[in-house]
Amino acid sequence: MVVVLGAIMSILDVTVVNVAINDLAKEFQTPLSTIQWVATGYTLALATVIPITGWASARFGTKRLYMISITLFVLGSMLAGLAWSAESLIAFRVLQGLGGGMIMPAGMTILTQAAGPSRVGQVMSVVGIPMLLGPILGPIIGGYLVDDVSWRWIFFINLPIGIVALFASAKILKKDSPQRGERLDILGLILLSPGLASLIYGLAKGAELKNFGKTEALLPTVIGAVLVIGFVIRALNAKSPLIDLRLLKRRSVMAASGTMVLFMAAFMGAMLLMPLYYQTVRGEGALMSGLLLAPQGLGAMITMPVGGKLTDRIGPGRVVLVGLTVVVASMAGFASLLQADTSYWALGAALFVMGLGMGMTMMPTMAAAIQTLVHDEVPRASTMLNIIQQVSASIGTAMISVLLANQLSSKLGGGGGGGDIGGKLPEAVRDKIAGPMADAFQTTYWWAAALLLLAFLPALLLPRKKPDTPAADAPMPMH
Helix, strand or coil: CHHHHHHHHHHHHHHHHHHHHHHHHHHHCCCHHHHCHHHHHHHHHHHHHHHHHHHHHHHHCHHHHHHHHHHHHHHHHHHHHCCCCHHHHHHHHHHHHHHHCCHHHHHHHHHHHHHCHHHHHHHHHHHCHHHHHHHHHHHHHHHHHHHHHCCCHHHHCHHHHHHHHHHHHHHHCCCCCCCCCCCCCHHHHHHHHHHHHHHHHHHHHHHHHCCCCCHHHHHHHHHHHHHHHHHHHHHHHCCCCCCCHHHHHCHHHHHHHHHHHHHHHHHHHHHHHHHHHHHHHCCCCHHHHHHHHHHHHHHHHHHHHHHHHHHHHHCHHHHHHHHHHHHHHHHHHHHHHCCCCCCHHHHHHHHHHHHHHHHCCHHHHHHHHHCCCCHHHHHHHHHHHHHHHHHHHHHHHHHHHHHHHHHHHHHCCCCCCCCCCCCCCCHHHHHHHHHHHHHHHHHHHHHHHHHHHCCHHHHCCCCCCCCCCCHHHCCCCCC
16 A cells, blocks of 8 residues: 555656646647657656666665655655746656656565565556556546646645655555665766657657757757667676666566567557547546546556456466557557547547556566566566656657647648647637547557557567466575
8 A cells, every 4th residue: 555655646647747738738838749748758757767776775775765755756746836837847847757756666676575476466466556546536636626726736736645655654664674785887877867868859859840850859869879879788788787688688578678668658658649639629628538538547447457367377478468459459449430529438438448458468568577587686677667668658758749749730731730739729710620630639549559569579479378486486596
């Protein structure tokens, strides 16, 4: 429950902001290509701070690290709620992500080390509880706060949750036993964190400008790529690297990582689309948009616990392949169904099916990588997988939002209107342009579905049978 409380804050923050993007664009009179950095900047900040989790959990202890993370996350939330411009909000969201980036990996480490490898699938299902509640409660709570209170409260709401989580952590979690182990790979951190930020910014800027050769896109892309390549070389050769990329030599870890990259990029990018569709094409408020998104969370709630148990029983490979098939089918359904007057019942059914697939994909993929690891490799593996998850989400959110903005601009005849979704349109005007706007969303969903199809390639390499007695159950003299 302690770990779930902390995770709920970070998961809620993603889904709450998604449903508020349109209102934030109105509030700050900012186009989609800019305001989406409220979401992208947050996930990117998570990714840049996660790498020190493995070192910090050994150096300070997971309980202490977990509590520090929650404290900084709450402070970042308070500042985001006080933002006065789009730029200040994006900056405080980055700060919030830097503060809370270690909540999930620290929490996962606490759980996996306590439960043991034979129950990894079930543990992943426990961690998945916030991922069940987030897609249901996040949009509804966010929609209510945006419509009836203030957008500022989508950030202030983290304060009471954070205080309860801190109190529960102090009382319930076991006392730490910090160890003076490996030194922090400072050079690796200097290469990786700015490298990721620069690379993703450059790629997003190039897609926005529809020209990757322009200096403002090419320069950050090249700098980022050089830094990331330098990091990879460093990680493969250093004695104690920031991220142990050598774990990728194991087939299960490599396959899980590849699946996670493609799934998260497509899925998290698509998560941005539906609330924007409801609000811009159909004219719904934030609360109604949140309620209309609830079927996805309900679907995941059904399959997440089942997926965890099946992973422990028959191996993750088969579970993930079924989950991916279901998600791809639902994504193609959106791409086919989405019109200016599509039935809400049909869209709700497609969202429900997508949730069913998500519940059988995300956590079994994580479990596939962790099942074969020894005890003290778990923190390093969970750190690496969380980085992959957040970086992929950042790339997906940035790219899908830019694709949507370009499609809107194209369908509506340019003039800058494509990226500016935040204006309050009169009903007569919306009725006139709803068809072309829906076509833009439809085309963007086809791109997301195509990206998701690629995830089958690495998923085919995931283990398709129950693992033998994990190495982690044996004594550990040979790490």
